[in-house]
Amino acid sequence: SQTIHQWPATLVQPVGSPLSLECTVEGTSNPNLYWYRQAAGRGLQLLFYSVGIGQISSEVPQNLSASRPQDRQFILSSKKLLLSDSGFYLCAWSPAGVAQGDYNSPLHFGNGTRLTVT
């Protein structure tokens, strides 16, 4: 079966420090990968998605970047964190082909990283 792992679960970082959140998926090949951010008590905002190695699409302009160095690895980064970067960051995957219109397979989420920028 497929599993998704995110780490760390919680993180407290000072303003101006760098960030690296990692997400890996097991049990599937060539998944579509996503990074979402969730503000407290709010819905999910899509930040980045990737349909393959090295292919990153950004949904909103921001202080963050994403990379996909391996098929099942997705990394969220920042060179200098802002206070507004605080939030709950969720990685998700969907089977290959969903982005091409086969939308019967929903997103599967990791358990998230709670980031607090102080």
Added chain:
Amino acid sequence: GESVGLHLPTLSVQEGDNSIINCAYSNSASDYFIWYKQESGKGPQFIIDIRSNMDKRQGQRVTVLLNKTVKHLSLQIAATQPGDSAVYFCAEMRETSGSRLTFGEGTQLTVNP
């Protein structure tokens, strides 16, 4: 603009009662809808989905109803249990956007013993 939103931010029910969580969407081109459940400190968990060519779909203790005329989606939970307490999100996707889901703000369901 296009949006997916929920009618009520909170819902409190008694254990054993049925729960109904509502969701409105504004884009008539939306053709795939999903309900997610998110427990505190965890990622959203898939509950049930429905395509726009259906009006109703049933799962274990859950039913999703889709009214395309008024662009309304609901999640019904039968015999609500304390373990059902969570935030419930509806999400919609349009075929032209591939698998990029748009999420509503969420409804906090609290089940009282």
